[in-house]
Amino acid sequence: MPFDPLAAPLDLTRTPVSVAPQNMSTGTRVIGWQDLLPVHVSSETPFADMRPFLRDAMRIHVEWRTSTPREREDMALFERHEAALTLLSMHQVDVDGLMRERRNIIAQNGKARRAPNQNILGQSIRLAGYVVPLAFEEKKVTEFLFVPVAGACVHTPTPPPNQIVHVDYPKGVAFSSIFEAFWIEGELNAEDTRRDVVFFDGAANIEAQYSLKAKTVEVYNSW
Incomplete structure (x- = not known):
């Protein structure tokens, strides 16, 4: 197949052939x-083992922590976050510790995806x-x-x-x-x-x- 400089480049991001070419070395x-x-199974949060209502509260906290200043002007989001913090405090959840663990897991996953x-x-x-x-x-x-x-x-x-x-x-x-x-x-x-x-x-x-x-x-x- 001669190279045509005017042709669009081929998409080779997926396996290009289903059978081995005849001139390929044995064992290749x-x-x-x-x-x-x-091969990597992602786990982006350390919240999996929490009781469902506490896990939902942590998700609201993550939403707040990752929101923009403009998004935090939304009173509904503010009130949901305040209620979530109150619930987490009542159950003595280490919010800051879980957030640090979440950041570490995300960093590890990012590194693994590049390995x-x-x-x-x-x-x-x-x-x-x-x-x-x-x-x-x-x-x-x-x-x-x-x-x-x-x-x-x-x-x-x-x-x-x-x-x-x-x-x-x-x-x-x-x-x-x-x-x-x-x-x-x-x-x-x-x-x-x-x-x-x-x-x-x-x-x-x-x-x-x-x-x-x-x-x-x-x-x-x-x-």
């Missing part, structure tokens, strides 16, 4: 970008995506960031770290555009790296949670 698994996300998927590490994978060049040798790209969206980090917002793969490919691949799709193949590993990406109107320091020493890099074909 075709994955999609969603497979790089960690690598431990279940896929060490596997030989084949993944379709786009190249953000980092290093060239004789007009070939030998080091790059691999991303799910054409132009990511340059023309579109940077994906989360667990949606970026730092790739070394000493053999080098001919490269003509950040909108040209490729397959990469190799063993996927966790490696928290930061690299500077330079483009025409500035630069950005990009974090990647995965690394891969590519066995092959080929122009994308959907078979």
Whole structure:
């Protein structure tokens, strides 16, 4: 499939094929970008074990704490919050302690959502995506960031770290555009790296949670 610079970039954010291509190495698994996300069950509040009426009161308190000054001018919200605080105080609920625990859980969940998927590490994978060049040798790209969206980090917002793969490919691949799709193949590993990406109107320091020493890099074909 020759690259058409005028065609709209392909959406590769989901697994692009349902069967393995014929030239893929034995034992290699075709994955999609969603497979790089960690398996995580979110728990955003520490209120789950509270009695229902106290849990509802804590939710009203959270609503108040996260409201804007303008929203707090609503007398109905003010009165509901005052009643909730009275109820929580009567039952000796540690409101401030629960709020601190809630903030910690939210922070931990945010960190976990950016982490690598431990279940896929060490596997030989084949993944379709786009190249953000980092290093060239004789007009070939030998080091790059691999991303799910054409132009990511340059023309579109940077994906989360667990949606970026730092790739070394000493053999080098001919490269003509950040909108040209490729397959990469190799063993996927966790490696928290930061690299500077330079483009025409500035630069950005990009974090990647995965690394891969590519066995092959080929122009994308959907078979």
